[in-house]
Structures are given as structure tokens and as C-alpha cells.
Amino acid sequence: MLPDFRVRQRDYLLEISRAITQELDFATVLRRILQSAAELLAGQAGLIALREDGTGASIRWHVRAYYGIPDAYIAYFDELLADVPEHGDPQRFALPEINRRLQAIAEVSTLGLLHGVGLPMIVRNEVVGLIFIFRSYASAFTANDRALLSSFAIQAAIAVQNAKLYQQVSWEKRRLDAVLDGYADGILLLTPSHRIERFNRAMIKLTGWTPAEAIGRDHDEVIRWAWREPGPTLAEAEANGWPLDEHSAPLYVEGDLLRRDGGLTPAGVSYAPIFDREGRLVNIIVDVHDITKFREAEELKSTFISIISHELKTPVALIKGYAETLQREDAKWDAATVQESLAVITEEADRLTELIEKLLDASRLQAGALKLNRSEVALDALAARLVEKFKTQTTKHTLSVEFPDNFPPVLGDEERLTQVLSNLLSNAIKYAPGGGAVTVRGRVEPERVIISVSDEGPGIAAADLPRVFDRFYRGESELTKRVKGTGLGLFLAKAVVEAHGGRIWVESKPGKGTTFFFSLPRYNGQMTDSR
Numbered sequence: 001m002l003p004d005f006r007v008r009q010r011d012y013l014l015e016i017s018r019a020i021t022q023e024l025d026f027a028t029v030l031r032r033i034l035q036s037a038a039e040l041l042a043g044q045a046g047l048i049a050l051r052e053d054g055t056g057a058s059i060r061w062h063v064r065a066y067y068g069i070p071d072a073y074i075a076y077f078d079e080l081l082a083d084v085p086e087h088g089d090p091q092r093f094a095l096p097e098i099n100r101r102l103q104a105i106a107e108v109s110t111l112g113l114l115h116g117v118g119l120p121m122i123v124r125n126e127v128v129g130l131i132f133i134f135r136s137y138a139s140a141f142t143a144n145d146r147a148l149l150s151s152f153a154i155q156a157a158i159a160v161q162n163a164k165l166y167q168q169v170s171w172e173k174r175r176l177d178a179v180l181d182g183y184a185d186g187i188l189l190l191t192p193s194h195r196i197e198r199f200n201r202a203m204i205k206l207t208g209w210t211p212a213e214a215i216g217r218d219h220d221e222v223i224r225w226a227w228r229e230p231g232p233t234l235a236e237a238e239a240n241g242w243p244l245d246e247h248s249a250p251l252y253v254e255g256d257l258l259r260r261d262g263g264l265t266p267a268g269v270s271y272a273p274i275f276d277r278e279g280r281l282v283n284i285i286v287d288v289h290d291i292t293k294f295r296e297a298e299e300l301k302s303t304f305i306s307i308i309s310h311e312l313k314t315p316v317a318l319i320k321g322y323a324e325t326l327q328r329e330d331a332k333w334d335a336a337t338v339q340e341s342l343a344v345i346t347e348e349a350d351r352l353t354e355l356i357e358k359l360l361d362a363s364r365l366q367a368g369a370l371k372l373n374r375s376e377v378a379l380d381a382l383a384a385r386l387v388e389k390f391k392t393q394t395t396k397h398t399l400s401v402e403f404p405d406n407f408p409p410v411l412g413d414e415e416r417l418t419q420v421l422s423n424l425l426s427n428a429i430k431y432a433p434g435g436g437a438v439t440v441r442g443r444v445e446p447e448r449v450i451i452s453v454s455d456e457g458p459g460i461a462a463a464d465l466p467r468v469f470d471r472f473y474r475g476e477s478e479l480t481k482r483v484k485g486t487g488l489g490l491f492l493a494k495a496v497v498e499a500h501g502g503r504i505w506v507e508s509k510p511g512k513g514t515t516f517f518f519s520l521p522r523y524n525g526q527m528t529d530s531r
């Protein structure tokens with residue numbers, strides 16, 4: 001039979017290992033170990049100090065659990081334990097030094113502690129803490145007591161190690177969560193049977209599902225294709241043996257994902273397998289990349305090509321046609337026909353030049369290089385000049401200008417502002433083919449001036465309104481389709497106005513005409529001189 005203290009020791013140790021595996025919080029486990037050790041060693045007080053890496057060759061210790069010691073003394077203990085020198089052999093870890101300090105601790109007379117015994121807590125050859133037990137009566141600790149305490153020191157060391165590992169794992173998990181949630185692409189983690197295990201934040205926007213709703217569901221419930229490029233889906237690829245092993249290339253599927261609200265998300269989805277050491281498939285990582293921008297760029301490119309080819313072809317064909325006709329040696333042309341043909345050639349050549357200028361401006365803008373050549377500009381005079389010029393181009397429209405007297409000048413690039421106003425006037429005429437009034441108005445506000453150009457045309461559909469300033473955007477109306485254009489005019493006008501620190505906007509109701517407005521900041525520099 002075991003001697004009595006062995007039985008009790010066994011019971012205490014059993015209780016402690018239970019506590020360690022019960023996932024109790026770390027401080028509770030340490031307190032239980034300490035209490036059991038104190039009881040078994042007939043001590044009245046005890047403490048566990050844990051090592052926290054200090055600077056240089058010294059170590060910092062902090063009391064993390066104590067028993068039988070008033071709170072107020074703990075800081076004092078922390079101080080006594082500060083800077084215990086490092087020792088090469090953890091088994092003999094600074095024992096003489098500990099004993100010396102123990103003596104000092106025991107001598108804290110007000111505590112009434114007479115004897116102390118302390119041991120290092122060692123895991124994997126590393127000292128992670130110190131455990132002390134104190135007695136308040138005159139009976140020194142024996143070698144047997146020390147042996148007993150060492151079994152508690154081992155348990156405490158294991159508990160510390162566990163807590164550290166747990167902390168590390170939960171920190172790694174938190175880090176992984178933060179990475180996944182902060183990731184711009186949608187990320188899913190699938191089981192081999194395609195059940196969703198993880199669903200990051202970006203997926204919410206891409207699919208319309210929330211993590212709580214999506215986790216546990218089948219992949220096919222959340223990743224639904226309204227349309228996709230030819231090629232296998234995840235299930236089809238697996239039926240063909242994908243993934244063979246960890247070196248298998250990721251599977252890629254591209255198309256339009258059906259969102260939960262019925263909307264579409266253009267997306268490229270990559271599937272990458274994860275295998276365990278035995279070569280078994282454990283997870284599939286799914287990366288959902290929003291390709292809306294890419295699609296828009298592709299569309300823009302094809303719009304660009306179709307508009308440019310059309311806009312370039314028409315004048316070139318006209319020029320060539322007229323030139324070839326004039327060139328014919330078998331025909332004699334009267335002076336009027338020659339003049340008329342040459343006028344068409346000149347006009348079309350001008351159109352080409354204008355188009356090329358617009359394209360150059362658009363590409364300069366893209367490169368961020370729109371330079372303004374500023375000087376004082378009298379917008380009222382500028383508007384009057386342009387209206388006179390446009391009057392010669394139409395008989396159906398009644399053009400007029402309405403500016404208050406003493407309209408203040410602005411500081412701007414006259415050529416660029418002429419381009420903006422010309423574009424608005426030319427649109428007002430082009431897009432109101434039935435004629436009507438076209439009016440340029442000026443208004444003065446304390447901080448800005450506002451210029452508007454209104455027409456009495458058919459107006460702009462609500463769906464087109466937000467997009468008319470976009471590059472290459474042309475309205476969807478039948479009228480727009482009949483009228484020549486590149487969709488660059490308003491885009492450039494917006495860029496010019498904004499480069500001046502102003503704003504451009506439009507108001508229109510179908511059937512009620514259209515008014516474009518732009519504002520420019522008031523020029524305060526020489527206001528008094530110019531008035």
C-alpha cells in the first residue's frame with residue numbers, strides 16, 4: 001500500500017491534470033496547482049511567478065498566482081524577483097540566487113513567513129516559471145518536501161506550456177481571420193464534400209449571403225452561375241479526376257455569378273486543393289475575384305474601337321469620294337460643284353482634326369496631364385461670340401445669351417472654356433433637331449459663377465443622366481444613334497471644368513428639354529479693377 005502522503009499526492013495531481021484538461025482559464029489552473037501544493041506541503045502561503053522575457057541577460061518575473069499572501073504585497077514580490085540572472089543549465093537554474101531571495105521574502109516579518117521552498121518550472125529544458133511555498137512555523141522543508149513540490153512544478157510548467165500554445169494558436173487564428181476578412185477577394189473554405197466552412201467578409205458583397213447563412217451550405221447553393229465561359233465547373237472537374245495531388249493546377253471558372261438578390265457579379269473563381277500529409281484532400285480554398293473593372297475596361301476598349309473606326313471612316317470615305325470625283329479626267333465640273341466638293345473636303349478634314357484633338361485630350365487626361373493656361377476670361381463676351389458663330393450653323397434654332405451686367409471675369413484657360421461652351425452649344429443644337437430656343441445664361445453667386453446652356457429638345461432619359469459625362473458614353477436614344485458623336489465631349493468638358501475647381505451637371509426631363517450647368521469659382525484677385 002502507498003503511504004498516506006503518496007495517496008494524497010496522487011489525488012492532488014489527478015485533480016490538477018483534470019483541471020488542466022478542462023480548459024479552465026489559465027489563472028484558475030495555476031491557482032489550483034498552487035493551492036494543492038501548499039496543502040500537501042502544509043504551507044500557509046505560496047506563489048507562482050512566470051518568466052517574461054526581459055532585456056539583456058536578465059529575466060523579468062511576474063507573480064501570476066498567489067495564495068495566502070495579501071494583494072498589497074504582490075508588487076513587493078515582483079520587485080524582489082526582478083532581474084534574476086540567466087543561468088546556462090535550467091536544471092540548476094540560479095537556485096542559490098533563488099534561495100537567497102527566498103530568504104529575503106521569508107524575512108518580510110509582517111507576513112510572518114519563516115521558511116520557504118522554491119523550484120523552477122521547466123518544460124523542454126526551459127525555465128518558464130518559479131513556484132514557492134512558505135511556512136509560517138519553525139519547521140524547515142525537507143528533501144522529501146522538495147521532491148513533492150517538484151511534481152507540482154512539472155504540472156504547473158505543463159499548464160504554462162499549454163496556455164502558451166493555446167495563446168499562440170488563438171493568435172494565429174485571429175491573424176488568419178483578420179487576413180481573410182481584410183482580403184479584397186471573396187474567400188471560401190470548403191470541405192471535400194463542398195460544404196462551406198469559412199466565408200469571408202468580401203463574399204457578403206459578392207454574393208449577398210451572410211457568413212451565418214452561408215456556412216454549412218453546399219458550394220452550389222452560394223456559387224451559382226447565371227452564365228459562364230466554356231469549361232468545367234468544380235463538380236465537373238472533380239468528376240474528371242481533379243485534383244490529382246497538391247501539384248494540380250488550380251481550377252478557374254469565369255462568368256456572371258447570380259447574387260442572392262438576383263443581381264449579377266462578374267467574377268473569376270479559382271479553386272485550390274489542400275492535402276494532408278497522407279495525401280488526402282482536406283479542404284478546397286475558393287477565391288472569388290470581382291472582375292467588373294476588367295469587364296468595363298474590355299467594354300470600353302471595344303466601344304472605343306467601334307466608335308473610332310466609325311467616326312474615322314465616315315470623314316475619310318467622304319474626303320476620298322469627293323477627291324476621286326474631282327480627279328476624274330473624263331468629267332468636267334463647273335466652278336460651283338468644285339467649290340461645293342472642296343467645302344465638304346475641308347469640313348470633313350476639320351472634323352477629323354477635331355476628333356483627333358479630342359482623342360489626344362482624353363489620353364492626356366488619362367495620363368493626368370491637363371494643363372491650364374490661365375488668364376482673366378470674360379465669359380459673357382465669350383458666350384456672345386460663340387452664339388454668333390453657331391447662329392450661322394442653324395436656321396431652326398433661336399440662339400440667345402442672357403448675362404447680368406458687370407458679369408465678373410473668371411481666372412481660366414480661355415481656349416479650354418471655349419471648348420466646353422462650344423461642346424454644350426453644339427450638343428444643344430445636335431440633340432434638338434426639331435429646333436427651338438437655345439439659351440446661354442450667366443448667374444453670379446457669392447463664391448461662384450454659373451453658366452447654363454438650355455435647349456428645347458427631347459431631353460435625356462433618366463437612365464442615361466448619370467452616365468452622360470462618362471468616357472465614350474453615348475445615350476441609348478434613337479436620336480443619339482442617328483446623330484454623329486464620340487461620347488467624349490461631355491467627358492472632356494467635365495475634366496476641364498473640374499480642373500478649374502468647378503462642377504458640371506445636367507437637368508433634363510424627357511420632352512421638356514435639357515439644361516447643362518457648370519460653375520466656376522469667383523476670381524477675387526483683381527475684382528475691383530475688373531468691375
Ligand code: ADP
Nearest residue numbers: 427428431468474475480485486487488489490
Ligand atoms: P457625343 O455628343 O459625341 O455623343 P457627348 O459627351 O457630348 O458625346 O454627349 C454624351 C451623350 O449625352 C450624347 O450621346 C447624348 O446622348 C447625350 N446628350 C448630350 N447633350 C444632350 C442634349 N442637349 N440633349 C439630349 N441629349 C444630350
